[in-house]
Amino acid sequence: MSERQPGPAGSATRPEVIDSDGHVIEPDVVWREYADPEYREVLDCPGGYVQAIGISRAYPDAARLPLGPESGEGEWARAAEEEATSWDEESRHKMMRPGGYDPVARLADMDADGIDVAVLYPTAMLTWIEEPDLFGAACRAYNNWLYDYCAADPNRLYPVALVPLQDPDAAIGEMERATEHLGAKAVMIRPAPYIAELKLNHPVYDGFWAAAASAGVPIGVHPSPHGDMANSCRLLGLADGVTNPMEGLALRQGLTNAFDLQMAVAYFTLGGICERHPDLRVAFLEGTGGWIVPMLQRFDHQFEIFGSPDQTTRPSEVFARQCMVSFDPDEVALPFTAEHLGAGKILWASDYPHPDAKIPGVVEELFDAVKALPDESRRQIVGETARAFYQL
Secondary structure, eight states: OGGGSSSOTTSSSSOOOEEEEEEOOOOTHHHHHSSOHHHHHHHOSTTOHHHHHHHHHHOGGGOOOOOOGGGOSHHHHHHHHHHHHTSOHHHHHHHTOGGGTOHHHHHHHHHHHTOOEEEEEOSGGGSOOSOHHHHHHHHHHHHHHHHHHHTTOTTTEEEOEEOOTTSHHHHHHHHHHHHHHSOOOOEEEOSSOSBTTBOTTSGGGHHHHHHHHHHTOOEEEOOOSSTTSSSHHHHTTTTTTOSSTTTTHHHHHHHHHHHHHHHHHHHHHTSSHHHHSTTOOEEEOSSOSTTHHHHHHHHHHHHHHHOOSSOSSOHHHHHHHHEEEEEOTTOTTHHHHHHHHOGGGEEEOOOTTSTTSOTTTHHHHHHHHHTTSOHHHHHIIIIIHHHHHHTO
8 A cells, every 4th residue: 555655646656546436325304404395294204205115115025114204203213223233233333434424524534545536326315216206306305415415525525416217308307407506427327127117228218318428427327236126136036025124135235236237238238228329428336347348248249149139339349438337346357357348447436334345444455456457557447437437
């Protein structure tokens, strides 16, 4: 770590370190004070209405009631408390770090670990419900609150907006509001169908992709390991019979985060999305990255043999032109991927303050992972690629 000590951020001796996928922990004030007045009563329940409804629908055997204030908070609060007790002590400590909801505390943690800039994604709002009006209201409340959170240091904290893609026109409107007025640097989507079971490369979503491409807004594709959408968790039945959403999470997250991202890479690079929208920029996040080189090779092979009704360009060429992938700092395949795919296609993420985040120590882990690479590649991976992708 000696190379990070002297010199300003971004210098030859001290590369700028940008966390491409950190998280916030939404406090209840998001729904109580930041939501549109006509939606506050329904959205204001512990943890948020969207998470309450989404989790209860994903795990119908969990005996949890998604209650709003009109029904009382008792049963939902008890269920949330019971869920929290199933976490080990270290995981609970990480998720309760003040920096998740307090930007001043987060900046102190960033300083302690050596992170210069963080790009921020949600936690509760990783969950989803299909009702576009309620989900859209929750997205607006979240985007409003995140703007204020990042205002603590707008040169170091950058928001990623949420939009209700189950209503593409409403999603375009919220994307425009968040990027033009709230400083959002990207839009997050889940790698799963938003409208019935229509996959992301279905033409129904093309208006949104076209608007994002035209506006130069990057897309961050970020999974969640719950069967609240028609994702691999639901389709593989991994939530069946689960009575506590934390039970079996290692299996669900280990499989579904990677599966869903791999499917999303296919839809964007082999299913025609990126070819139809050549100015669209996409990052695939929190599903690890060591699979991307052999997966693109496989897609190319299948494309060359069978062709594709959706596009004429090889998937690896599409990815090289428009896409990025995020790595955890401890992945052994990170240097291999940099050599074969190019360091300019690689982001890294802390996942702060989620349980798999190494707090503190993630930056030390990152520099150890890239130490064998050339200086230029190291600078790209630890910060330059993220700054270029998000246009910070």
